Amino acid sequence: MKDSVPxxxxxxxxxxxxxxxxxxxxxARELLGKLLLRAGKNKTFLAARIVETxxxxxxxxxxxxxxxxxxxxxxxxxxxxxxxxxYFIYGTHxxxxxxxxxxxxxxxxxxxxxxxxAGEEIMAVRRGVVLTGPRDLPKLTGGPGRxxxxxxxxxxxxxxxxxxSPSSGLWIADDGFRPSGIxxxxxxxxxxxxxxRLRYLIANNPFVSGPKxxxxxx
DNA sequence: ATATCGATTATCT
DNA sequence: GATAATCGATATG
Numbered sequence: 650m651k652d653s654v655p656x657x658x659x660x661x662x663x664x665x666x667x668x669x670x671x672x673x674x675x676x677a678r679e680l681l682g683k684l685l686l687r688a689g690k691n692k693t694f695l696a697a698r699i700v701e702t703x704x705x706x707x708x709x710x711x712x713x714x715x716x717x718x719x720x721x722x723x724x725x726x727x728x729x730x731x732x733x734x735x736y737f738i739y740g741t742h743x744x745x746x747x748x749x750x751x752x753x754x755x756x757x758x759x760x761x762x763x764x765x766x767a768g769e770e771i772m773a774v775r776r777g778v779v780l781t782g783p784r785d786l787p788k789l790t791g792g793p794g795r796x797x798x799x800x801x802x803x804x805x806x807x808x809x810x811x812x813x814s815p816s817s818g819l820w821i822a823d824d825g826f827r828p829s830g831i832x833x834x835x836x837x838x839x840x841x842x843x844x845x846r847l848r849y850l851i852a853n854n855p856f857v858s859g860p861k862x863x864x865x866x867x
Numbered sequence: 868a869t870a871t872c873g874a875t876t877a878t879c880t
Numbered sequence: 881g882a883t884a885a886t887c888g889a890t891a892t893g
Contacts, residue, residue, distance in 0.1 A: 705885075736885085738876090739884060740875025795886090839885055
């Protein structure tokens, strides 16, 4: 298995803040195929490709944390775009979002699944997974709670960090990859506003989370 | 393959 | 006091 790789070998550019200063639906769709990167020790990093996202629309979206206005927890959503909103849920898991839209408009995109590109061994240790073959890989980053654990993301450490800057240690980059077969379905695991199709995924990608009936084929 | 359930805590009413 | 943008284990077809 590949370990994390030297940072200088990465041929990918940080995604600029202007990318996130848009409607969360557009951001969620166009984030598919981008890379999430985590700086490690000795100029190494973890890398994984974004394969599943969900858009949350802010004040007009009953399922969004921002729906009822600013609170200490969700304050980051009301700040500038391109920053991490990390929250703790079910007593066990963290979820990672990136803020969207201009200051004051609290839209965001939830990261639901990633496909590992580098650093699988480190992710496996963090997840407590024994890798016996390729079929085990989705257990690393296939799901919102799994990917944050694999990347060592916590609210205490990473909430409000700047995802457009490598100096934050957690950032989003573009290596030119453009996915085909993008699909849209209802969001997963929410009780309100279930009718909207705001979940975006790459068809046939084995890292996409959730039941198969919600993973439409091309 | 699909369904149900328990874990465990920050957050808000 | 209730709820939750989840996961993993267990049960059943």
